[in-house]
Amino acid sequence: MAAPTQTAAGLSDCRTAWAKALAELARADDRIVAVVNDSVGSSKLDAFAKEFPDRLINVGIAEQVMVGVSAGLANGGKVPFVSAASCFLTGRALEQVKADIAYANFNVKLIGQSSGVAYGELGATHHSIEDFAWLRPMTNLIVIAPADPWETAEAVKWAAGHDGPVYLRLSRMPVPDLVVEDRVFRPGKAELLQQGSDVTLIGAGTTSHIALAAAQVLAAQGVSARVLNMATINPLDDVAVLAAAEETRAIVTVEEASVRGGLGGAVAELITANRPVPLERVGFPGFVVTGSADWLFAEYGLTADNIAARALAALERAKR
Amino acid sequence: MHANDPTDLIHEKALWMRRRAFQMVYEARLGHPGGDFSAIDIMATLYFGVMQYDATRPDWAERDRFIMSKGHATGALYTALCAAGYFPEDWLPTYMQPRSMLNGHPNRNYLPGVETNTGPLGHGFPVALGIAIAGQMSGQDFRTFVLTGDGEQQEGSNWEAALNAGHRKLENLTLIIDRNRLQQGAGTEETIGLDPLDDKYRAFGWHVEMVDGHDVAALHRLLSASAKGRGKPLCVIANTVKGKGVSFMENKASWHHGVPDAAQFAQAMEELV
Numbered sequence: 001m002a003a004p005t006q007t008a009a010g011l012s013d014c015r016t017a018w019a020k021a022l023a024e025l026a027r028a029d030d031r032i033v034a035v036v037n038d039s040v041g042s043s044k045l046d047a048f049a050k051e052f053p054d055r056l057i058n059v060g061i062a063e064q065v066m067v068g069v070s071a072g073l074a075n076g077g078k079v080p081f082v083s084a085a086s087c088f089l090t091g092r093a094l095e096q097v098k099a100d101i102a103y104a105n106f107n108v109k110l111i112g113q114s115s116g117v118a119y120g121e122l123g124a125t126h127h128s129i130e131d132f133a134w135l136r137p138m139t140n141l142i143v144i145a146p147a148d149p150w151e152t153a154e155a156v157k158w159a160a161g162h163d164g165p166v167y168l169r170l171s172r173m174p175v176p177d178l179v180v181e182d183r184v185f186r187p188g189k190a191e192l193l194q195q196g197s198d199v200t201l202i203g204a205g206t207t208s209h210i211a212l213a214a215a216q217v218l219a220a221q222g223v224s225a226r227v228l229n230m231a232t233i234n235p236l237d238d239v240a241v242l243a244a245a246e247e248t249r250a251i252v253t254v255e256e257a258s259v260r261g262g263l264g265g266a267v268a269e270l271i272t273a274n275r276p277v278p279l280e281r282v283g284f285p286g287f288v289v290t291g292s293a294d295w296l297f298a299e300y301g302l303t304a305d306n307i308a309a310r311a312l313a314a315l316e317r318a319k320r
Numbered sequence: 321m322h323a324n325d326p327t328d329l330i331h332e333k334a335l336w337m338r339r340r341a342f343q344m345v346y347e348a349r350l351g352h353p354g355g356d357f358s359a360i361d362i363m364a365t366l367y368f369g370v371m372q373y374d375a376t377r378p379d380w381a382e383r384d385r386f387i388m389s390k391g392h393a394t395g396a397l398y399t400a401l402c403a404a405g406y407f408p409e410d411w412l413p414t415y416m417q418p419r420s421m422l423n424g425h426p427n428r429n430y431l432p433g434v435e436t437n438t439g440p441l442g443h444g445f446p447v448a449l450g451i452a453i454a455g456q457m458s459g460q461d462f463r464t465f466v467l468t469g470d471g472e473q474q475e476g477s478n479w480e481a482a483l484n485a486g487h488r489k490l491e492n493l494t495l496i497i498d499r500n501r502l503q504q505g506a507g508t509e510e511t512i513g514l515d516p517l518d519d520k521y522r523a524f525g526w527h528v529e530m531v532d533g534h535d536v537a538a539l540h541r542l543l544s545a546s547a548k549g550r551g552k553p554l555c556v557i558a559n560t561v562k563g564k565g566v567s568f569m570e571n572k573a574s575w576h577h578g579v580p581d582a583a584q585f586a587q588a589m590e591e592l593v
Contacts, residue, residue: 033457057453065446065480072450075435077381077458080450095440096477100447104437105429 011174015113017149018170019044021156022081026052032160033057033073035082037066043083043113063088067096067110074106079160085119086112086128086169094134101165102138109159110167115145116206116256117284118172120293128169129284133261135167136234143234144187145169145205148177151231154185162187169233171256173206173293178229188232190240196226199311200244200251204230204263207254207282207302214254214307225311236266245275250314252280254307256297259283278317280310326369330536333403334364338565339592340402341395344415346585350424351416354575356395358500358533358560359467363400365539366465375405378432384462385435385451389444390469390498391425392577397434398422406433442475444468445495449481452493452553465543467496471503474512479524485553486525493553494543495526498533500562502573521555533558566591 026032026048033055040049040058049056057073059066063084070080082089089112090097101108112131119126135143144159144166146152152170159166178193190202193212203211208229215225226248228240244251251271253264264281271277284300291299301310337360345351363386367373371384388397394415402409407421414420421430425439436447448466455462468478485493497517501508508514518528527550531538539558547554562576563569566588569578580588 054457059480059484062480062484064442064477065449065484068443068446068477068481069450069453069484071436072447072452073454074450075385075447076451076454076460078454096443096446099437099440099443103427106436 063092071100086115147208191229213304217308278314337399391438401433442477533560
């Protein structure tokens with residue numbers, strides 16, 4: 001029996017949206033194929049495998065050949081979507097991602113499943129919190145971390161139409177739907193979730209809704225927070241970040257990733273060189289201990305209350 | 321030799337490639353001439369006797385593909401592509417110069433005819449496997465050839481690809497191993513032994529042929545024969561001599577990335593006739 005796609009609390013597993021979008025694309029375009037490393041179930045591709053048995057390439061437990069093969073499939077005119085646990089897709093096959101996909105500029109879509117600390121209890125080997133830092137310097141590799149089912153589906157559809165390499169960082173962590181009026185997916189652009197004038201909170205993927213909750217905590221204390229959903233990590237929306245530095249007095253980044261070199265690192269590079277304002281980077285400090293994903297979020301401060309506290313600390317520094 | 325012997329053209333092109341590749345290395349003061357020269361007879365056979373391609377249409381979907389997995393052997397690859405008509409000869413003197421299209425390792429975005437970027441070892445074979453899978457899925461008839469070094473076989477990604485190709489019974493895929501028995505620092509067998517390489521590939525589900533990698537008639541027979549109905553990918557272990565054709569380079573590991581001085585260059589040009 002299929003797992004429910006939405007919990008009683010209205011939370012969704014974005015893998016359902018990914019698999020549905022891929023199947024729709026595949027029905028319309030026979031160049032689209034899926035490549036997996038024995039990761040059919042964990043990618044929610046069972047229905048795809050049934051509908052398109054000849055268009056699912058399972059290379060076995062072999063990430064290097066999985067990524068190399070996808071470059072070859074693109075050479076042969078296919079549009080491969082490579083779906084595997086993000087820790088192995090990016091870590092085990094990092095040189096293939098660099099040389100065969102990004103540097104060679106092949107039209108391949110890399111889908112990192114269960115990213116961040118979704119496999120919390122399994123330990124740091126199975127966490128994927130380094131991927132932003134590893135992939136962000138690869139200039140033509142677009143890195144996107146969708147925040148909810150709608151954005152996941154839109155990102156998958158956009159990636160299929162984009163002629164070039166894309167890394168989509170998906171999660172199995174249940175997330176709520178973001179409510180945005182007249183919503184349009186704009187790759188490379190920050191999505192304004194809430195306007196504000198004192199501090200800017202920047203989330204991506206699973207943390208955008210937490211940043212939004214933190215803004216409510218701040219509002220109760222009379223602090224006006226702007227909230228940005230920064231789905232695209234590479235290239236970063238420089239304009240939105242610099243506007244935040246110009247128009248608000250401090251910035252807090254929130255990511256389900258290492259704060260070294262990821263979203264926080266990217267924002268730090270940009271504002272330090274252009275318009276320094278106090279910055280707090282909420283995320284993981286490096287390898288983290290074992291625990292459930294929820295427990296790790298609480299333990300390392302990926303919570304509304306901690307984000308709000310860090311925002312107040314940054315605003316305090318801004319006064320000096 | 322008679323007038324229609326296909327090996328005449330192959331020999332002529334191979335000689336030109338050796339002379340021109342050595343000149344590139346001499347002028348750039350950089351390169352990998354030892355491995356260029358062990359591979360050149362194989363490359364000349366593929367480009368001037370076996371493969372179907374149209375240099376004016378490098379994206380032709382039905383073209384046979386060649387992947388240079390030992391990406392450092394750019395002297396062999398670039399002279400082959402140039403001789404095949406993919407780009408003019410006056411590009412060759414830019415080899416490894418600033419902003420040259422002729423990188424130290426090939427880049428498909430710079431140079432027509434390059435199928436994928438290689439350089440780090442163990443990358444070309446998996447990409448070739450993907451191309452062969454794409455061809456099979458689409459019911460296309462093109463063939464995919466990939467050349468690896470023998471030292472390169474020490475990279476584990478090759479064995480992932482070998483396992484996959486054997487499992488898929490990809491008869492449109494041909495792996496050629498440039499078996500010169502030398503890697504950068506020493507012999508392959510004293511570094512990490514590969515023998516018996518043929519048995520390894522047989523065990524992985526491949527049809528294996530051993531050939532003298534400088535006998536272009538034998539290479540031509542082997543590589544142009546149809547593999548249809550065999551139900552297995554083809555592995556050609558080409559026994560070669562590193563530095564083949566220049567007396568002082570032959571079988572010397574130091575010529576892996578050696579650069580000739582003026583006297584050595586002149587001597588090589590005298591020998592390569």
